[in-house]
Amino acid sequence: MERIVKVGIVGCGGIANGKHLPSLKKLKEVQMVAFCDIKPDRAEKAKKEYGTEDARVYTDYKEMMEKEKEIEVIHVCTPNSSHSEITCCALYAGKHVLCEKPMAKTTEQAEAMLKAAKESGKKLTIGYQNRFRSDSLYLKAACEANELGEIYFAKAHAVRRRAVPTWGVFLDEEAQGGGPLIDIGTHALDLTLWMMDNYKPKSVKGSVYRKLADQKNTGNAWGDWDAEKYTVEDSAFGFITMENGATIILESSWALNTLDVKEAKTTLCGTLGGADMDDGLRINNIKHGKQNVEIPNLESGGVAFYEGEEINSDDMEAQSWIDAVIHDKEPLVKPEQAIVVTKILEAIYKSAETGETIYF
Numbered sequence: 001m002e003r004i005v006k007v008g009i010v011g012c013g014g015i016a017n018g019k020h021l022p023s024l025k026k027l028k029e030v031q032m033v034a035f036c037d038i039k040p041d042r043a044e045k046a047k048k049e050y051g052t053e054d055a056r057v058y059t060d061y062k063e064m065m066e067k068e069k070e071i072e073v074i075h076v077c078t079p080n081s082s083h084s085e086i087t088c089c090a091l092y093a094g095k096h097v098l099c100e101k102p103m104a105k106t107t108e109q110a111e112a113m114l115k116a117a118k119e120s121g122k123k124l125t126i127g128y129q130n131r132f133r134s135d136s137l138y139l140k141a142a143c144e145a146n147e148l149g150e151i152y153f154a155k156a157h158a159v160r161r162r163a164v165p166t167w168g169v170f171l172d173e174e175a176q177g178g179g180p181l182i183d184i185g186t187h188a189l190d191l192t193l194w195m196m197d198n199y200k201p202k203s204v205k206g207s208v209y210r211k212l213a214d215q216k217n218t219g220n221a222w223g224d225w226d227a228e229k230y231t232v233e234d235s236a237f238g239f240i241t242m243e244n245g246a247t248i249i250l251e252s253s254w255a256l257n258t259l260d261v262k263e264a265k266t267t268l269c270g271t272l273g274g275a276d277m278d279d280g281l282r283i284n285n286i287k288h289g290k291q292n293v294e295i296p297n298l299e300s301g302g303v304a305f306y307e308g309e310e311i312n313s314d315d316m317e318a319q320s321w322i323d324a325v326i327h328d329k330e331p332l333v334k335p336e337q338a339i340v341v342t343k344i345l346e347a348i349y350k351s352a353e354t355g356e357t358i359y360f
């Protein structure tokens with residue numbers, strides 16, 4: 001008989017409906033059997049659209065973990081402040097967990113998650129779906145083949161000109177732990193560290209700004225934001241040095257007066273070559289004594305994990321994760337890696353607040 005993985009969803013808002021539910025629905029090995037949201041109508045709606053006929057609906061995730069003995073996998077899709085408590089509860093209830101990014105609001109909370117994963121022996125992964133893009137997978141393969149040599153300088157890009165998310169609790173410091181840095185800077189930094197395969201930061205100097213949040217007629221992609229509710233930064237920048245001497249510059253904004261916008265992208269400079277994702281993936285090197293640029297054809301079949309048909313990164317994340325659960329493999333995004341992202345982001349906020357360089 002085919003192996004079926006029963007999945008429960010906690011948090012049935014934007015990212016659940018935009019990524020998790022449609023991607024899980026495509027997997028024949030998955031049944032979504034329980035939905036939890038503090039707003040019951042959202043859980044009901046998700047159940048109707050994506051759940052099994054007899055799927056259950058909850059407003060309390062603890063009750064869900066207690067009652068749903070058959071659920072193997074929980075997806076945590078709630079605001080950042082609750083990632084840690086819900087993930088720990090699910091792990092200790094014996095479930096594998098995919099938690100949305102960032103891993104947690106603070107390093108302390110992320111450490112509790114790591115501890116819970118170790119103590120329970122269950123799998124934990126974080127929703128960094130940008131790793132599953134075909135350009136990311138190709139670049140990762142190039143890095144693993146040492147085509148760039150030693151990567152000693154990198155930039156992590158998460159820059160929007162005017163795209164402040166105005167729904168949910170994105171502007172609320174308490175619920176999210178910050179603005180663009182923790183929201184989208186997290187993706188760019190995850191990609192960069194993963195490509196460099198370097199998880200040993202030495203120091204961080206950060207600057208955090210709230211310069212545009214009080215302006216009116218904002219030209220924002222999702223309509224004007226409410227300045228009174230805007231308790232997070234609108235841009236943040238970090239200068240990160242690594243133990244091996246490498247440097248990373250992280251730039252993040254939801255609103256910044258610039259035309260140089262790029263998000264969830266990395267620029268890498270190594271001893272043998274470099275790479276950027278500015279206008280599609282480009283790898284630069286020296287060939288036969290001449291400056292050379294390679295532009296891979298990423299449409300040509302599967303890369304890395306799945307041969308053949310190309311699928312989008314959201315679907316690939318879900319497929320790779322459920323595959324790791326079924327075949328007892330390590331997920332691609334490891335919590336030990338995600339916690340380093342959280343540590344660096346927290347240090348950027350701390351450095352900006354104190355004016356000091358933070359040493360790890």
Ligand SMILES: NC(=O)c1ccc[n+]([C@@H]2O[C@H](COP(=O)([O-])OP(=O)(O)OC[C@H]3O[C@@H](n4cnc5c(N)ncnc54)[C@H](O)[C@@H]3O)[C@@H](O)[C@H]2O)c1
Binds near residue numbers: 077102
């Ligand atoms: N991977 C990505 O690219 C990506 C994109 C967007 C958001 N996210 C992440 O997803 C998370 C949620 O963001 P969103 O845009 O879906 O927000 P959202 O506000 O649209 O949805 C969150 C949902 O969680 C519910 N909720 C809040 N606390 C809860 C609790 N204790 N128990 C059960 N339900 C609860 C809310 O009622 C809401 O329906 C955030 O951590 C965010 O960083 C990731």
